[in-house]
Amino acid sequence: SQTIHQWPATLVQPVGSPLSLECTVEGTSNPNLYWYRQAAGRGLQLLFYSVGIGQISSEVPQNLSASRPQDRQFILSSKKLLLSDSGFYLCAWSVRVGTGLKGQYFGPGTRLTVT
């Protein structure tokens, strides 16, 4: 069965510090990978998605970046955090089966607080 891991679970960082969040998926090959952010009282905002190694699409202009160095590894980074970067960050994976999207499956999330 497939599992998805995210770490760390919680993180408190000062403004201006760098960020690296990691996501790995097990039990599947060549998944699509996604980074979402849920800000307080808001829905899930898609930040980045990737259909393969080194292939990253950005959905929202911001000071965050993403990389996919391996097939099942997805990293969210920032060189300098802003207060507005605080939120709950979620990694997800999907595999399109047949002609229909089966759904995206989410990791446990990382709670980031920028102080």
Next chain:
Amino acid sequence: DQQVKQNSPSLSVQEGRISILNCDYTNSMFDYFLWYKKYPAEGPTFLISISSIKDKNEDGRFTVFLNKSAKHLSLHIVPSQPGDSAVYFCAASGGNEKLTFGTGTRLTIIP
């Protein structure tokens, strides 16, 4: 521009009764719809989905209805149980793997 809307931020339902969560969308290119359930400090859990070629999909206590002409979908939970208390997100896809999420409805089941 909020393409997927959940206009009720919260809903309270008596245990054993039916819970109905609603979702509206504006983009006519959406052809696949999903419902997720989310507990605090956890990732969303996929519940049920429906393709635009159908108007109903049922899985146990969960049924999703799709009204394409009204651009409206709903999730019915029958009977509602205390463990169903969570935030429910609807999401839509338009021919690719990207999902657009609504802002969520917090469902509280009253024992």
